[in-house]
Amino acid sequence: MKAAVIEEFNNIVMKEVLEPELGYDEALIKVEYAGICGTDVHIYQGHHKQAKPPLIPGHEFVGRLVKVNTDKHVNLKIGQRVVAQPLTGCGKCELCIQGRDNVCVDLNIFGIHSNGCFAEYIKVPLRKVYSVPEDIDPKIVALVEPLAVAMHDVRRSNLDVGQTVLIIGGGPIGILIAMVAKLNGASKVVISEINEKRIKFAEDMNMRFEMINPLKDDVDSKINKLTNNMGFDVVYEVSGVQAGADLMTKAAKIGGTIMMVGIPSKSHTVDTGAVTLKELKMEGVRIHAQINFAAAVDVISKNIFNDKLKRLITDEFDIENVKEAMEFSIKDKDHFKVLLKMN
Ligand SMILES: [Zn+2]
Ligand SMILES: [Zn+2]
Structure with missing residues (x-):
């Protein structure tokens, strides 16, 4: 698959990489749009303490469900538009049990601690996946993650x-x-x-x-x-x-x-x-808890203020121009959300 890889700091390139292989209870999502976050820019510049190249950055995305690996019943259809909370905790510690996996000591954020969504496909745990209505503009759906924050x-x-x-x-x-x-x-x-x-x-x-x-x-x-x-x-x-x-x-x-x-x-x-x-x-406050990610999915799915949210999307680049998009995000001080379009 195609992916944008930070090979070394200040260098991000489009290249062919292996498609992620699904473990049990995981889902594969074909990315449609991804948002560039300040965190991605910090990683690119080498200012992030935990992220190490080579890395596919990105944690804000919307896409379509391609396949799932489970024998349990899931309330999702293949081909459906979905979003996913881009982090996992250990699932066992005191904080995870309280629903606070965003501060788990074993916190794994996609695009920071493991590969993220600036790619054709991303794999995520099934329990993190949420469907969204077809009639909501996918660019607005790409804002679920920052709205959840x-x-x-x-x-x-x-x-x-x-x-x-x-x-x-x-x-x-x-x-x-x-x-x-x-x-x-x-x-x-x-x-x-x-x-x-x-x-x-x-x-x-x-x-x-x-x-x-x-x-x-x-x-x-x-x-x-x-x-x-x-x-x-x-x-x-x-x-x-x-x-x-x-x-x-x-x-x-x-x-x-x-x-x-x-x-x-x-x-x-x-x-x-x-x-x-x-x-x-x-x-x-750090990132978001899953309960608030789910609530953000709801707010966007129910079109509560999508017209206002849409205004936050000020710039869009094709994934092929990811380096230009990163450099733009560093130099331009006036933009709000820069989206990458996957082709
Ligand atoms: Zn972010
Ligand atoms: Zn934990």
């Missing part, structure tokens, strides 16, 4: 109807969290972002997001104005930079919640005094 983040924050939200970092995950927060009944969703094009993009979503640009605005007075001097109920730190860590403790209200979403390249300083004095709750 945002849903995981919002659900774990226990965001309640009428609460106020600040999202630090208005990239693809930041915008998705903003959208899910609105869907969850947040009364005010504010995004802090420094890229003017991304600010404009968020405003053009017409979802009544309010914007803070820390390079231009007086952040303190803007937060006070937006929250009646209270601060935000929930702050999602998505930027992964020190300025974001500084802002999160300042912007959260007394008794508020901070969700740590962005993965920093090195650990940041946190104002622990503010955490204590304001009785802040801080929680890390």
